[in-house]
Amino acid sequence: MQVKTFSSDSVKGFMQAWDKNSSDGFKPNAAIVFSSVDIDLNGISTFIKKKGVRLFGSSSCGEFLYNSSGKVITEGGLVCSMLQLEPGSYDLNMFSGKGIDSFSLGRTAGEWVVKTFKKPAIFVVASGLNTDGEQLVRGIQDVAGDDVTMFGGLAGDDAHFNETYVFSESALDPQGAIIMVLDLSVYEINGISTSGWVSIGADKIITRAEGNIVYTIDNQPALDVYKMYLNVRDEDLPEIGVEYPLLIRKQDESFVLRAVLNVDREKKALIFAGTVPNGAVVTFSSSPGFEIIESTRKEVNEFYKYNPNTDLLILFSCMARHNALGPTISEEIDEVWEKWSKPLIGFFTYGEIGNNYKASCDFYNQTFTLVSIKQK
């Protein structure tokens, strides 16, 4: 595979950069675009379609690109990776989630995936603030198997929490999933997920929940509990909810973080990025401070030891990390560039999906989820 990457702050700039990168005879057959919702996403689709290229696109909450020409971490712009992939080793498809639950959406996508390749690796990004990322993952796994290789996340909208999008060369969907599938007999794909968030406060019980909607915590309206404990104003929600997720304790003493992506003020309910089961024992959680950068560095170094070669790196980093680390976010992304010095493209997400080393895929919040693609 061959890769070229660039960033821009407008559709016009995008088109120019594309043509410039193609002028040496480079013929991409696929593209990855992570873009701000402020940019005309339809314009990008139309342009890419004319080029006869397949597009894997998602709106973002800030995007970044590291390559030999420099480091870009922006908000309101776009980043693009032009890919020249082996014919027959990839495919793309978009699935609408309208009128169906996230699990069913996952199953539909999964059925297409297993038909496409015998040994598939899935890249999936979903849009919609009410999408249950965990159910989407479970739906895909239900068809493709628990051990399927899968990375991705939930699209963002620059922390407006209005509408997020996925897009291909021919469509734009505020409530769907875009999938790129690669043939694992041609590519080697590995990744890590690391968070660093810690539990704060006493244990609480989820007393009423349905899927990813929580109505009561310790028998009190969930929204009231959240606002009271964090002492936040109504207008701070849901944005602050991404930074202070609930930590769900599992029986084996492990835990999973679930960020608030939306609120139902009428029902005083919190809508999470993934399932929060009835009866679950939860606590609030927070990043312990800037030391999470150090723990990310360690994980990246460890991953590099096992996976020193790559053609392209994609990073799905939670927008809450950006909020928590501010300008120092670059320090943990820098570590990736320093290790591999290969193109790195990514965006700040509302949720991440990934296999941690060889473990089965899960849906996360607050993580730094890095994936490496290498042609065999």
Place this chain on the structure above:
Amino acid sequence: MPKNLQYIIDELRNLRNPEEFLAARDRILEELTRVDSDFEKLNFKYERSNKEKNILSSLLTRTSADLKKVSDNLKIRAEELSTILITIPAYVYFKDVNLNYILVNQSYAELTGLPVDKITGRSLLEIFPHYKSTGYLETEQKVISLGKENYNIEEEIEFNGQTRWVNTNLAPIRNPAGHIIGLIGISWDITERKHYESELKRAKELAEAGTMAKNEFIASISHEFRTPMNGILGLSEILKNTPLDESQADLLKGIVSSAENLLVLVNDLLDFSAIEAGKLELDFHPFILDRVLEDVFQMLNMKAREKFLDFSVLISEDVPKHLIGDSQRLRQIIINLAGNAVKFTEKGGIEIHIHLLKSTVDRIMLRFEVIDTGIGIPQEAKESLFKVFSRVKQNKSKLIVGSGLSICKKLTDLLSGEIGVESEKGKGSTFWFTLPFDLTGIKIQPKEKTGEAEFKLYTGKRVLVAEDNLINQKIVSFQLKRIGFEVDLVDNGQLALEKYDENCYDIVILDIQMPVMDGYEVAKAIRRKEAITRNHIPVIALTANAMKGDKELYLAAGMDGYVSKPFTPETLLSAIQQAEIIASRSRI
């Protein structure tokens, strides 16, 4: 002052001439950019800290309120638990894995006579220096090492000069990670209970000994009855064969009938004590159901006719004829029930119905009903009817007494069947029972009634009979002579052996209990002699009654069969025939 700023100041100070300025400007600008970036990061960290401070302090305030609530609840809970521990009417203690006390309750402390804080951290032997271990500490150690509860450990302990019995339950204590960190023991003083238990045990033993003595008495007295009964019946049989006028024959009939009734009663008593002692032997063999019912019919029809009662037997067509079971006990049950029916019915009649309840390939369940039009049984008497020696009060003057029903109940139980009664006072009763039988594939040839012709089978054959009772001697010899035997009689075993040596016999019949030498000894001696001659003469035991285990004794002594007294000519004959077959096999 930040290092970067110091650097810029130094650069500017060191500027000596305009040529150096351009190069210095680039270095200074680069440094200023770095300062700007550092400043931006610092500024962010500052703002971030401010924002986080608000959220975290709120979270911490709320959390500390939560924790206060939790700790208050825990305190209340702890107080409740401590109250329970103190007031629970039992000795409670907790020990660590080294079996040292961690905590004991008030009752336990009182038991030791020490304050609670003097007990914790110490071991059992430090608290009770005079404690004599009977494996108790080992049991505690096992609870810790195996992680398993151990309940109802009873132990006699001594403290304050008093002996007390305690019952203890032990259970391991685990920490949340599942590791055993000690044990809990709860003990109760059961001295009183132990006292009652031993009294109860003694009373039970006494009662059992009494019952056993009673059963033995009944068994032995019934046994004693049989010898004179044998005499009466045997001599009556002899008398019947002498010329008698009509009234004498009638009187004899009365004697025989009374003696038979008495024999039934004695047999019932014997059976009863045999069942009680678990000594009743069941004999499962192929038989023809019709034959059993014919016997019953012949035995009871006469009596029914005397009372002008109808008597009939109805067998459903689907009931198989050839069965495997204890026909003797079946006959006994039917005769008992039907005999009662005849006895207590004054008008109408008695019907015996038999139908098939269930059947599989090799097993069936039959239901027998004895239906009478008699006096009926009041509701309140039904329950106790099958109990031992029950009585049904008919009126002030008359009591109906019987052991028969309780024997029927015990026999049906033994044979895996059920028994019951449906009755309405004044309208008659239906006694029923169910019994399982195995099916036989083989058809049994119905045995012809032994005719006069067969009686002469043994003409010219010699039999040696050893029997010390003179009356029995007469009866046996009469019956043997009737079937053609030439009979040699002796009074004891010693004489029998002498006769055996002098003459040549076709068969030997030995009473078991005899003076000088008993039947077993004689049989053994005969078999020893035969070891040289390689012969095997049929030897039959004459016995007062066959109990479970007796058969093995006869066989061990080398006998080929036995006859229980009193016996009929038919049973004697069949025992002789059987013994001949067995003996002939032994010769091969």
